[in-house]
Amino acid sequence: MASEARVHVIHENPEWIPPLAQALIAEGVPFDEILLTEENGYSGLDLDADPAPGVYWSRMSASAHTRGNPHAKDYTRALLSRLEASGARVVNGRPVIEIEVSKVQQHALLSRAGFDVPRTVAVFGRERLVEAAHDFAPPFISxxxxGGKGLGVRKFDSLEEFEAYVASPDFEEPIDGITLLQEFLVAAEPFVTRAEFVGGRFVYAVRVDxxxxSFELCPADACAVPGADGAEPAPLFALREGLDDDPLIARYEEFLAAQGIEIAGIEFIETADGRRVTYDINTNTNYNPDVEAASAVSAPREIARFLGRLLEETR
Ligand SMILES: Nc1ncnc2c1ncn2[C@@H]1O[C@H](COP(=O)(O)OP(=O)(O)OP(=O)(O)O)[C@@H](O)[C@H]1O
Ligand SMILES: [Mg+2]
Structure with a gap:
């Protein structure tokens, strides 16, 4: 029996799926999930068979290893290599997973494309971290x-503070051994902006207080931190309007097209000295409910429509 063409969502975190599943159902787009967790396992990669028909969407996350799924990224690499070799339509495909898992690569691509990026040094291993930090005027960030979800992001106000951290049991070993030292960007106002794109087009921007x-900026509901005395958390995420015709947004769209990235959230900071510095590309993005409620367009709905159109094209 030939299976019906559908959207296949490749991921490792079921907690992030419900809003997307709801949108796909609402748009009448048939889908299934390829869940690449250790617990679930996967036996669907028959190298002699054609892949199931449809459109594949990778939303593999750079932080998969923090959820007990150390191999999920390699599973994704294997799966996407195979799918693309068979000619399957993949959204955020094989080259994109490498961008997702490497801030070095993000920095290099952004810099080559002419974006203002934070001065950054990548240090391999723990041994030379302190030596490398001598080149940074404090404060700096590690x-x-x-990364993902602010992993290992810390601010240091002095070299001594950093030295003590590196020598201490608090030091967080990066999963690939690579720690970045980065200039601390002083924001003109205390927020960063995350611009969301679907099908390579700007959807909306989020202002993150x-x-x-705190550097942990997971926008999903699951990550909301309760306020003092268990009070409602302060709204950290708000819709940022007025960027639709901003040249920076148009440049991001161009950049995404050149890199073959179709769904992404790009983060930038507007600094006190008038720079607009781009520092993060998330190809696995979660949408904040407050922002969704405030926006005329819904990002998950845009994704569902986009994938639905691609599915039509494959039929
Ligand atoms: N160079 C910097 N100067 C000042 N603040 C920074 C800098 N880099 C990161 N931050 C702050 O730390 C947050 C997390 O950093 P970053 O986005 O690079 O990490 P991440 O692990 O990709 O996090 P996420 O998954 O939440 O996007 C940023 O959103 C920003 O608020
Ligand atoms: Mg970020």
Whole structure:
């Protein structure tokens, strides 16, 4: 029996799926999930058979290893290589997983495309971290090359503070051994902006409040931190309007097209000295419910429509 063409969502975190599943159902787009967790396993990669018909969408996350799925990214590489060799239509395909898992690569691509990026040094291993930090005027930031959800992102106000951290049991080993040292960008106002794109087109921008000083910016509901005395959390995420005709957004669209990235959230900071610095590309993006409620367009619905159109084209 030939299976019906559908959208195949490749991922490793079921918690992030419900809003997307709802949107796909609402748009009448048939889909299934390829769940690449250790617990679930996967036996569907028959190298002699044609892949199931339809459109494949990878939303593999750079932080998969933090959820007990250390091999999920390699499973994704294998699967996407095979799918693309068979000519399957893949959204955020094989080259994109490498961008997702490497802030070094993000920085290099952005810089080559002419975007203002933070001055950054990548250090391989723990041994030379302190030596490398001597070149940075404090304050500076450390972060993991293979990050997501603010992994290992810390601010240091002095070299001594950093030295003590590196020598301490608090030091967080990056999964690929690569730690970035990065200039600390002083924001003109305490927020960063995350611009969301679907099908390579701008959907909306999110203003993320950073006044509390936290670097963990997972926008999903699951990550909301309760306020003092269990009070409702302060709204950290808000719709940022007025960017539709901003040249930076048009340049991001051009960049995404050149890199073959079809769904992404790109983050930038507007600094006190008037720079607009791009520092993060998320090809696995989660949408904040408050922002969704405030926006005239819904990003998951845009994704469902986009994938639905691609599915029609494959039929
Ligand atoms: N160079 C910097 N200067 C100032 N603040 C920074 C800098 N880099 C990162 N931050 C802050 O830390 C947050 C997390 O950094 P970054 O986005 O690079 O990490 P991430 O692991 O990809 O996080 P996420 O998955 O939440 O996007 C940023 O959103 C920003 O608020
Ligand atoms: Mg980020």
């Amino acid at each position: 972060k993991h090359n293979q 950073t006044s509390a000083g």
